[in-house]
Amino acid sequence: MPSAPLFRFGVVADPQYADLEPNLTLNRYPANSLAKLRSAIEEFNRHDIAFVVTLGDIIDREWKSFDAILPVYETLRHRKHFLLGNHDFAIAPEHLDNVPARAGMPSAYYDFGHSGYRFIALDGNEISVFAPPEGDPRRQQAKELMKVLDDAGALNGQRWNGAIGERQFDWFAEKLQEAKAAGEKVVVMNHYPVFPDNGHNALNSERMLSLLAGHDHIVAYLNGHNHAGNFGVSGATYFVNFKGMVDTEDTNAYAIVSVYEDRLEITGFGREVDRTLTLR
Secondary structure (H helix, E strand, C coil), rough: CCCCCCCCEECCCCECCCCCCEECCCCCCHHHHHHHHHHHHHHHHHHCEEEEEEECCCECCCCCCHHHHHHCCCCCCEEEEECHHHHHHHCHHHHHHHHHHHHCCCCCCEEEECCCEEEEEEECCCCCCCCCCCHHHHHHCCCHHHHHHCCCCCCCCCCCCCCCCHHHHHHHHHHHHHHHCCCCCEEEEECCCCCCCCCCCCHHHHHHHHHHHHHCCCEEECCCCCCCCCCEEEEEEEECCCCCCEEECCCCEHHHEEEEEEEEEEEEECCCCEEEEEEE
């Protein structure tokens, strides 16, 4: 078994920073996330890491929250990649279109390659009742999806969930094919889970799952959003829901993933657990 990994990357989920009093009902401490993130970045900076990904909900609410948390990320000596979550759009309506640019993202969804892997970062907020501007037809689409789920007795027809739209879905399918043709393994990243069944799952999780099921080169699907964390295996793919950094007064939650030829080793810090994911 080779001793050195091909590469490592860091994972942060749901720092959800805001200068707010704690939400004791949900055990969330948004103001404490600055110190927790600093601590996580100090740990990341001790390691040889290719990049660090934040799986959405950088802030809890308010545009000005970005001004406090983004400078903390500047202390990271590694490349950084952001995804956006529902809370990143809990801001004044005039800023809704500017969130990806504020986070320094190339666009709301994108992909990049590293050492024989293709990382696909999705924008799970595209169809939702919070990210599109007021009056945008995608808000109505989200309501219709929610109603269909509710009528079917599904758990995830919630207003805090979202879905990817048609164009992004086609792009995603195309990227999966491209990676397969190039002999790359794939890691999909989204704010929203799609498996196992849960009240936090994307509004179109069934459709997403059926797309993923058609490919045996998708190693893992990584997400946040459900702060309790979750885990499942379907086909050749591991579904890892990382725990929310914002939860608890002082216990952190983040991870370092080491990618080997035959497995992914997840080293959890704080509330995050260790896992060994043997490649199938």
